[in-house]
Structures are given as C-alpha cells and as structure tokens.
Amino acid sequence: MGLVSDEELCLQDINYHLDYLEEAILNSSPELFSDYVLWADVLLKNLGLPEECLRGSLKSIERAIMKLADDEVADKASEYISGALKILETSHPSSGYLGDHPLRELAEEYLRLVLNTEAREARELIISSLESGIRVEDIYLQVFEPVQHEIGRLWQTNQISVAHEHYATSVTQSIMSELYPYIYSASERRNLKLVAACVNNELHEIGIRMVSDFFEMNGWESIYLGANTPPEDFSGIVSDLKPDLVALSATMTFNVSHVRHIIELLNELEDRPPVMVGGYPFNVDIKLWKKVGADLHAADASGAVKVAEEFLDI
Structure with missing residues (x-):
C-alpha cells in the first residue's frame, strides 16, 4: 500500500471543507462553518502546514463556487467563507479542557x-x-x-x-x-421510557451514552441503541416501544442532515414522541435544533433530564 501523495491529501482537505460548507448552507448556519474553519486552522498549523494553506484553499473554493454554482448558493458560500476568514484573524485556540472544578x-x-x-x-x-x-x-x-x-x-x-x-x-x-x-441503584423506577441513539454515520457515542445513563439514574428506562443507527430501524423501534422521549445525537457537523432525516421519518408515525437532540453542532449554533425539526435541545448530559422533564411537565 503506497503513501498518499500531497496532491491527494490536498484534495481530501478540500472535500472536508466542502462537506462542512454544504452542511452549513443547508442549515442556514454560518456558525457551523466558522467553527469548522477555526478547528481546521489549529489542526493544519500543528501538522506543520503554512498558515496560508487553509486560507488559500478556502479562497479557491469560493472562486470556483462563484463560477459554477447558481447565484443563491454562490452568494451564501461567499458570505460564509468570508465570515469564517474574518473570524480566523482574531481567534484564540483553547489551551485545555480539564477546567477548574473539584475533580x-x-x-x-x-x-x-x-x-x-x-x-x-x-x-x-x-x-x-x-x-x-x-x-x-x-x-x-x-x-x-x-x-x-x-x-x-x-x-x-x-x-x-x-x-x-x-x-x-x-x-x-x-x-x-x-x-x-x-447507575441502576441510583433511583426508583418512574414508568418513563427513553430511546436514545447516535444517528447513522455517527461513531462518537460517549456523549449520548452519558445522556442515556443520566436518564437511567433519574428513574427512566433508558433504551440506548448505540452508534451509527440506521434511520428506518430507529423509526421502527420507536414505533414498537412507544417511548416518552427520543434522544438523537450528532457530534460531527456533516451528520446534522441525518438528524433531520430521522426526525422526518419519525414525523410519519401516528403518535410521534417528542424528540430531543444534542451534540457538538447544536452547541455551536444554539438555534440548530429548531432548524432540524426537534422539539427540545440539551447542551449536555446534566441538563438533559431537567430540560426533558420540564418539557413533558413531569
């Protein structure tokens, strides 16, 4: 198996840029693309690539889209790319995430x-x-x-x-x-049921697993389906189990459209339960949960139970 050439790596990066740009435009969310560009800038710098590498790629993408896409898409892409480049000039990467807390x-x-x-x-x-x-x-x-x-x-x-x-x-x-x-000994059962999963193509499952466990510790029956859950299968099990709440997670921005698709499938059910969504993109754009058709959003596991029970008035 041969080494990947510089040209292939460059094309791979451009495809990533386009994936994130497309998802941001589909969700009317410049925040999603700007956040990705800030992340990519740190990554590429630490791989030893010159600062202008990312900026040059984005400007080339902008020029190509202006030539090839229709006016509406081209204008939106140009707006998002220009906005991200402007934010890049004043960004300050995080120096660590362990925080200041008792543990x-x-x-x-x-x-x-x-x-x-x-x-x-x-x-x-x-x-x-x-x-x-x-x-x-x-x-x-x-x-x-x-x-x-x-x-x-x-x-x-x-x-x-x-x-x-x-x-x-x-x-x-x-x-x-x-x-x-x-976890199971934390509280009495309350006759409440949650079905939780990562959407299809999403492999980052620790966050939604924590959410599921928090519900379990608060007396719910949590049915956690794991990572990369097929949409039709998810809709089917929700129809069969009739939970009080559904929780969907996407960590990678390019999976947000999968969240929307699953919600659209759930909307076809006769008695669709409320849908809560979460994951990194939904914290970047605090209005994103509404854009995908969800009923509620929790920023983290600690707040998920409170948000859900307030919504359900229980």
Missing part, C-alpha cells in the same frame, strides 16, 4: 493513565473514587467528559495519534460499562 486532579490522573495505556490502573482509579463516595454523575461530568475533550484537543494539536485517541475512548467506554450497578 480536576482526578481528571488529570485519569488522563495520564489512559495516555500511558494503563487501562487497569485507570479502571481502579475510577472504581476506588466511586467507592469513596464520589457520584457517578460527577465522574461523568468532571472526569470523563473533560478528558474526552482534552484527548480530542491533543490529537488536533498533533500531540497524540489517532490510535491513542481511539484507545483512550475505548478505555472510558469499557469503564462506563462497569458502572451500571451504581
């Missing part, structure tokens, strides 16, 4: 262990923390969540490889699977 030292130690491929020690750290009285909710919000964000930043800044990133995620998922005795 920061625990998060730092957990991060160190997973980056050193010490899965057994990482597991023991979390289990002993729970046995000492720390709540599952706090482990999720102050350890797992910021550590996952920090791992993503370390990959983006070329400090760890994709392999390290995948390993760290798999360790966290494995440990989460051991926490269900704590």
Whole structure:
C-alpha cells in the first residue's frame, strides 16, 4: 500500500471543507462553518502546514463556487467563507479542557493513565473514587467528559495519534460499562421510557451514552441503541416501544442532515414522541435544533433530564 501523495491529501482537505460548507448552507448556519474553519486552522498549523494553506484553499473554493454554482448558493458560500476568514484573524485556540472544578486532579490522573495505556490502573482509579463516595454523575461530568475533550484537543494539536485517541475512548467506554450497578441503584423506577441513539454515520457515542445513563439514574428506562443507527430501524423501534422521549445525537457537523432525516421519518408515525437532540453542532449554533425539526435541545448530559422533564411537565 503506497503513501498518499500531497496532491491527494490536498484534495481530501478540500472535500472536508466542502462537506462542512454544504452542511452549513443547508442549515442556514454560518456558525457551523466558522467553527469548522477555526478547528481546521489549529489542526493544519500543528501538522506543520503554512498558515496560508487553509486560507488559500478556502479562497479557491469560493472562486470556483462563484463560477459554477447558481447565484443563491454562490452568494451564501461567499458570505460564509468570508465570515469564517474574518473570524480566523482574531481567534484564540483553547489551551485545555480539564477546567477548574473539584475533580480536576482526578481528571488529570485519569488522563495520564489512559495516555500511558494503563487501562487497569485507570479502571481502579475510577472504581476506588466511586467507592469513596464520589457520584457517578460527577465522574461523568468532571472526569470523563473533560478528558474526552482534552484527548480530542491533543490529537488536533498533533500531540497524540489517532490510535491513542481511539484507545483512550475505548478505555472510558469499557469503564462506563462497569458502572451500571451504581447507575441502576441510583433511583426508583418512574414508568418513563427513553430511546436514545447516535444517528447513522455517527461513531462518537460517549456523549449520548452519558445522556442515556443520566436518564437511567433519574428513574427512566433508558433504551440506548448505540452508534451509527440506521434511520428506518430507529423509526421502527420507536414505533414498537412507544417511548416518552427520543434522544438523537450528532457530534460531527456533516451528520446534522441525518438528524433531520430521522426526525422526518419519525414525523410519519401516528403518535410521534417528542424528540430531543444534542451534540457538538447544536452547541455551536444554539438555534440548530429548531432548524432540524426537534422539539427540545440539551447542551449536555446534566441538563438533559431537567430540560426533558420540564418539557413533558413531569
């Protein structure tokens, strides 16, 4: 298997730019494209590419679209690209995601262990923390969540490889699977049902899994379907199970259209349950949830149960 040429890598990057631009235009969301450009700028700089590489690619895309696309699309693309380039001039990348909270030292130690491929020690750290009285909710919000964000930043800044990133995620998922005795014993059952999943093509599942577990800890029956859920299958199981609430997640911006498609399928059901959406793009554009046809949105796992129960008036 040969090495990928510089030309092929350049074309790959341009395709990424176009994917994100298309999704932003489809959702009338310049915020989504600007956020992607800021992310790509950090990534490319840390790969050693000159600063002008991204800017030049975007300007070339703009010129091509102005020549080839209809006026409406061309004007929108030009607006989004120009806006993103302007924001790029004043951007300041994050220096870290571990934050300032009571469990920061625990998060730092957990991060160190997973980056050193010490899965057994990482597991023991979390289990002993729970046995000492720390709540599952706090482990999720102050350890797992910021550590996952920090791992993503370390990959983006070329400090760890994709392999390290995948390993760290798999360790966290494995440990989460051991926490269900704590989760199931957290509260009494309340005769409420949630069906939750990542949309098709979406593989980032820790966030929606945390959401599902938070509902479980608040007395709901959470039916979590996992990553990359086929739309028709999802609609079918919702029809069969008749949940009180559906939760859909997309982490990658280019999967937002899949969220809309699944909601359109659910709209065909005779008794469609309310649909809550979440994931990174919905935090970037705070009106995006309405644009895809959802009923409600939660920014994170801690707020999801409160938002849902207020909406359902329970």
